Amino acid sequence: MITLPLADIKAKIKEQSSLSEDEVNQKIKAKLDQLSGLISEEGAAHIIANELGVKLIIPGEKLKLKSILPGMKNIEVTGKVTRKFELREFNTEKRSGKIASFIISDETGFIRVLLWNDQTDKFEEIKEGNIITIKNGYIRENNGRKELHLNESAEMIINPKGVEITVLEETVARKKLSELAEGDDNVEVLATIVQVFDPRFFEVDPNTGKRAIQKEGKFYAGDKEIENIGYAYVMNLFLDDGSDNVRTVLWRNQIQKLLGLTNEEVLKFREDPASFENVKTDLLGTIVKVVGRVKKNDAFERLELIANLIFKDIDPEEEIKKLAAETPKTEPIAITTETEKKPVVEEKTPDTTPQPVVEPIPAVEPEPAPKLPEEESVAEEEIFPDEDTSAVENAVKESDAENDKDVMSIDDLEDINKN
Structure with missing residues (x-):
């Protein structure tokens, strides 16, 4: 609807x-x-x-991205590619195939485009900066965000002749940790690492990324026995920017970026956890910039920052310039001074009225600073979140009534199944 x-x-x-x-x-x-x-x-x-005979929705009408609504089908839009992600192959118990995605923008907004199966054949031709016209696409909503899906019946034209697009840039909102709110998406924070927890490792099916559960000495993903298991991992740390501190969740790609290690090097900490102690010590006091989304962890009644991107090598001068540019300018206030005059001292008759005795206020001992919480078990999350999108919310959605296609989350380009 x-x-x-x-x-x-x-x-x-x-x-x-x-x-x-x-x-x-x-x-x-x-x-x-x-x-x-x-x-x-x-x-x-x-x-x-x-x-009045007014047509609110016209099939095949060329639309601006701002005008797109969930539930629309057979629409035509044109936009400029402002970000391109990777092509992924997936293999689930129900089906297998290919999926790829990219962002298109126009002067009114931007939207994620998903290509399925045969439509991904053109993905290699698509470059950032290309203008793309899409016909017969359909719109789905995922976690409050609109997605433009292309199946076999859709048409995609790369760089149509005579078409120019002015884009509205996708923005990242810089916030203090104290300003974070549930549901914040594409938010950026600059803070210091003040506490690091050991990475946690999970057994997974290496073919699908689905969590593997051990039963009677064997591992299963659902009802399927997994002979050669793989491992995924998650790491928590606390960030502090002076206004507040917040638990931040890093998954595989972000852990590798923060540590500067390969997947194989990170997996060594699973066999030798003690070797991670020096890494934790080195990370303390490191200033990082994190781009991500804010989610409420209902199990512990707290907000958590899920990192989509993390940057370790921060240029202080560049950040100061950015902060200055974002700070609203105020008009200078003119202050006038007058010639200093000596005050006239009037003689007064001493007041002999008895004054009330004021009891001294006892000194109050300051409360100790609250300790950061110890490591707690983290509510189950996605295993392989995408490099620069929100984390995996739903791997495969219900079949689309018209196209009879499972609709996968735009966020799911690395982990195909969520346990």
Whole structure:
């Protein structure tokens, strides 16, 4: 079902009729009164549009990215590729195939595009900066974010002639740790590592990335026995920027970046945990920049920062310039001074009224600074989150009614299944 915002419905009515905005509002109010509040204002607007023959959704209409709504099918959009991710192959118990994704932007916004199976054949041709026209795509919503999916019936044209696009850049919001809120996405923080926990390793099916569970001496991913298991890993650390501290969760790619190690080198800590002690010591006091999303850990009633990107080599001067550019400028306040005059001292008769005795206030001992919590078991998360997207939320979604295709999360380009 497509839910069109009320403002968009009114705009469509005005565009396709001779009514003014006041006339449209009057008709909607009259319809609400007629139906005695049995419908919403949006519902009344839909009825008015239908009565006037106004088409709110036109199949095949060229749309701006801002106008795209979940549930739309057979749409046509054009945008510039502003970010390209990797092609992934997946193999689940239900099916196997290929998936690739990239971001397109126009002057109104941006959206993630997903290519499935045969559509990925053109993926190698796509470069950042290319202009892409997509026809017959369909829109799905995943965790509040819109995704543009292409299956076999969709068409993609790379660099169509005579088309130019001005893009709205995807922005990253810099925040203090004390300003983080649940649901923040694509947020950036600059903070110091003040506590590091040992990495935790998980047995997984190396072919699918699905968590493997040991039963009676054997490992299983679901009902499938895994003969040669692989390992995934997660690491927690605490960041502090002076305003607050927050637990930060790093998965495989970000751990490798922070430590400057390969996958094989990180896996050595599983066999020799004691060798990680020197690594932890070296990390303490390191200033890092993290881009990620904020999630509430319901098990421990706290906010956690899930790292999508982490940068260790920070240029202080560059960060100061960036902070100065983001700080709103204020007009200087002019301060005037007057010629100093000696105050006139008036003689006063001494006050002989008895004064109340003020009891001294006892000194209050300051409370000790709260300790950072010890390592706690982390609620199960994704095994292989993508390098620079949000973490895996759903690996394979319900089949699409029209296209009969499982819809995979845009975030799932590395881990195919979530346990």
